[in-house]
Amino acid sequence: MADTTPIGATVLGYPRIGPHRELKKALENYWSGQAGEADLRAVAAQLRQQTWTQLQEAGLDSVPGNTFSFYDQVLDTAVMVDAVPSRFRDLGLSPLDTYFAMARGTDGVPPLEMTKWFDTNYHYLVPELAPDTRFQLVANQPLADYQEALGHGVTTRPVLVGPVTFLLLAKASAQAPAGFAALSLLDDLLDVYLRVLAELADAGVQWVQLDEPALVGDRTPAELDAVRRAYERLGAESNRPKLFVPTYFGRLGEALPVLASTPVEAIGIDLVTHPQALTEAAAHYRLRTKVLVAGLVDGRNVWRTDLRLALTTAARLLGSVGSLAVATSCPLLHVPYDLDAETNLEPDVRRRLCFARQKVDEVVVLSRALRDGTEAVAAELAAGDEVVPVLRDDRVRARIQVLRPEDRVRSDYHQRAAAQQDRLGLPRLATTTIGSFPQTADIRRARAGLRTAELDAGQYETAMRAEIERVIRLQEEIGLDVLVHGEPERNDMVQYFAENLDGFAATDYGWVQSYGSRCVRPPILHGDVSRPAPITVGWSQYAQSLTSRPVKAMLTGPVTILAWSFVRADQPLADTAAQVALALRDEVADLERAGLRIIQVDEPALRELLPPRKEEHESYLDWAVMSFRLATSGVAESTQIHTHLCYSEFGDVITAIDTLDADVTTIEAARSRMEILDDLHAIGFRRGVGPGVYDIHSPRVPVWRKCGICWLPL
Numbered sequence: 001m002a003d004t005t006p007i008g009a010t011v012l013g014y015p016r017i018g019p020h021r022e023l024k025k026a027l028e029n030y031w032s033g034q035a036g037e038a039d040l041r042a043v044a045a046q047l048r049q050q051t052w053t054q055l056q057e058a059g060l061d062s063v064p065g066n067t068f069s070f071y072d073q074v075l076d077t078a079v080m081v082d083a084v085p086s087r088f089r090d091l092g093l094s095p096l097d098t099y100f101a102m103a104r105g106t107d108g109v110p111p112l113e114m115t116k117w118f119d120t121n122y123h124y125l126v127p128e129l130a131p132d133t134r135f136q137l138v139a140n141q142p143l144a145d146y147q148e149a150l151g152h153g154v155t156t157r158p159v160l161v162g163p164v165t166f167l168l169l170a171k172a173s174a175q176a177p178a179g180f181a182a183l184s185l186l187d188d189l190l191d192v193y194l195r196v197l198a199e200l201a202d203a204g205v206q207w208v209q210l211d212e213p214a215l216v217g218d219r220t221p222a223e224l225d226a227v228r229r230a231y232e233r234l235g236a237e238s239n240r241p242k243l244f245v246p247t248y249f250g251r252l253g254e255a256l257p258v259l260a261s262t263p264v265e266a267i268g269i270d271l272v273t274h275p276q277a278l279t280e281a282a283a284h285y286r287l288r289t290k291v292l293v294a295g296l297v298d299g300r301n302v303w304r305t306d307l308r309l310a311l312t313t314a315a316r317l318l319g320s321v322g323s324l325a326v327a328t329s330c331p332l333l334h335v336p337y338d339l340d341a342e343t344n345l346e347p348d349v350r351r352r353l354c355f356a357r358q359k360v361d362e363v364v365v366l367s368r369a370l371r372d373g374t375e376a377v378a379a380e381l382a383a384g385d386e387v388v389p390v391l392r393d394d395r396v397r398a399r400i401q402v403l404r405p406e407d408r409v410r411s412d413y414h415q416r417a418a419a420q421q422d423r424l425g426l427p428r429l430a431t432t433t434i435g436s437f438p439q440t441a442d443i444r445r446a447r448a449g450l451r452t453a454e455l456d457a458g459q460y461e462t463a464m465r466a467e468i469e470r471v472i473r474l475q476e477e478i479g480l481d482v483l484v485h486g487e488p489e490r491n492d493m494v495q496y497f498a499e500n501l502d503g504f505a506a507t508d509y510g511w512v513q514s515y516g517s518r519c520v521r522p523p524i525l526h527g528d529v530s531r532p533a534p535i536t537v538g539w540s541q542y543a544q545s546l547t548s549r550p551v552k553a554m555l556t557g558p559v560t561i562l563a564w565s566f567v568r569a570d571q572p573l574a575d576t577a578a579q580v581a582l583a584l585r586d587e588v589a590d591l592e593r594a595g596l597r598i599i600q601v602d603e604p605a606l607r608e609l610l611p612p613r614k615e616e617h618e619s620y621l622d623w624a625v626m627s628f629r630l631a632t633s634g635v636a637e638s639t640q641i642h643t644h645l646c647y648s649e650f651g652d653v654i655t656a657i658d659t660l661d662a663d664v665t666t667i668e669a670a671r672s673r674m675e676i677l678d679d680l681h682a683i684g685f686r687r688g689v690g691p692g693v694y695d696i697h698s699p700r701v702p703v704w705r706k707c708g709i710c711w712l713p714l
C-alpha cells in the first residue's frame, strides 16, 4: 500500500436525487418512454459531477465516491455481485432494464421485496439469495465511478455496502431450502469483494469505505464471527486500498472489539445516536493503532451542530486513538440538500437548521479546529454561540405537568366492548377500510387551486365535500359496515397534521429520498406542539351527516407523526411525543363531541422507530404506547378506538400492540398470509382485530379464508 492521505474531514455519503429532484424526473421520463437511456445517463453524470466538485470545493479532505445510485445502493451491490434472480435474468432485458425490473417488477414478474433501511424512512431492495447463488463480479461500478470523478479532477473514496451488512439484509429466496442462512455465502461474496478491492488498488484508490450499519444491532456469536472473518480476509490481502468501515444508527457494543481486532485501518462510529459510543471507543485499546472516524455531525436530522460540544467530545478521543477524523454520523441521504434554497422559513427556525450542504461545512470547521486550534475557526464558533432558543409554550408544558396516570387508562375492555356493541350494533364480522380513497386528479387540482388562490376556501370545501359524498355513497353501495370519509383533504397523513399544528414548519425544497424516485418532504418539528383549532372535525362530521352507518374518524398517531418528521433533538422523544399526543387528545375529544362514534388513530410507524438493540426496546415501546394512550383514552366507554398498523414484521412489537389498548386493530395481513392472527392469538390478544385482506399494492382480489379471530370477540 502506498502512503495515503489522511481521511481528515469527510461525510459518509450525500443525497443523490438532485437538488431539484432532477434524478426523479429523469427516471420517470425514462420509465414512461419519454426519454432514452442516454438522456437518463446524462442527467446522472451531471448530478455526480456536481456532487463531487461541490464536496471538494467545500474543503473536505476525503470526498466519498460511488454515492450515486439509479435506485438503491443495496440493489447496486446485488447487481455488482450478480445476485440477480433468474426471473429477471430470463427477461432478456438490457442491464439497466434488468436493474429496474428488479426494483419495480415488470409484466407479471414481481420485483424484489422492499423494506425499511434500519430505523429510517428509506427503503432498500432486499436481495434474494439461495445456496446456488453464484457471486461474480459483473461490472466494477465503484471503479468506474472513481475514474469518472478523477476525470473531473476529484479523487474520491469509493463507498460500498459492506459484505456482512449486505448478507444480513438479504433474504432466502423462495427456492432456498428451509434453514438456509445468507451468511453461509460469506466466503464466496468475499472473493468478489477482494477482486473489487484489487482493481481499485490497481487504479490508485487509497481508501475504500465499506458501510456496516448492521453491526450496531444485536448480533449473534455466529454473526460476529462473520464480521471477524470478513475483515480478517479482506485485511489480509496486500493489493487493496485502506479499509474504512463506518458503523451507524447506534453503538457498536460487542462488535467493536471484533472489528477492532481485524486489520481494517479506520473505523467510523456514530457519536450522535448513542453517547455511549464515546466511552466504548475511548476505552478500547485496539483503537490506538487505528484511525477513528468520529461521526460528530448528525447525518439524519436537520439541526446545527453544537460545535463546542462536538469539539469536547472529539477531545476526549484524541489521546485514545491512533488518529482522529471528523465525519457525519451517517450518510447524508436522509437530509435535504441545501438550506439556502429555503426562503420561506421563519428566521428563528431557519437559524437553527443545517441541511446536507451546511453539514459539510460543519465537518470542515470541526476538523480545522482539531488540526489548527480553535482560534483558526473563532468566527464559526462565535456564530454558533448565538443560540436561538426553542419556541416554548408554557401552556403546553403546564398541561403535561399535571397529567395523571389515569389520563392514559380506559376502563375494562370487555365492559367497553359491550357498550360499543350496544351503541354501534355491528355484525360479528364487520367490514371497513383503512381510510384513504385515491387522490384523484380532480382532488389534487382543487388543492393546488387553493394554494394558488384560484379557488377560495368555500369553493375548495365544496369540492372536498362532493368527494366525501361520493365515497360515502360508494361504501354504502358496496355494503361496508364502518365507513370512512376518504381523506381527500390530506396531502399526506403526517404533513397534513403538521400544517395544522403549532410547533411545525414546512420546507419548500426539503425533499428526501424514500425509495427509488419517490421523495418525501418531512415537516420540521421545531418547538412545543399544540393545536390552535380543530383539524379534522368538520370533514368527519360532514361525512357522518350523510349516512346512518357509523363513520370512522381518522387521525395520525403521535409516533408516526414523529417518525415521519424531523424532530427536536433538545428534549427526549418521549416528551415531544407527549405534546403531540395531547394535541391529538383534544382532536379526539372534539370528534367525539361532534358525534363520531369510532375514531381511528393510525400508527403505521410503530415498528419503524424500534431501536436496533433489544435493551432499548422497552423504554421506546413504553413511551410509544403511552403517547398513543394519552391521545386516545379520554373518550367514553361507548366510543370505539381503532388503530391501524402496516409494513409487517410485528413480532418485536406484538405485546405493545396489546398494550395500546385500542378496541380494534386493523393490521396489514395480506402479504404475510394472515400470520399475524396466529401471533396475536399466541399472546392472548382478546381485542378486536381487522386483518387487512386486500393488498393495496396489487389489483388482485383475495380469496376469503376463515380465521380464528373475529372483529369483536365478546
Ligand code: MET
Binding pocket: 434, 435, 436, 493, 554, 602, 604, 644, 646
Ligand atoms: C400508511 S397507513 C395509512 C393509513 C391512512 N388512514 C390511509 O388510509 O391512508
Ligand SMILES: [Zn+2]
Binding pocket: 434, 604, 644, 645, 646, 647
Ligand atoms: Zn397502512
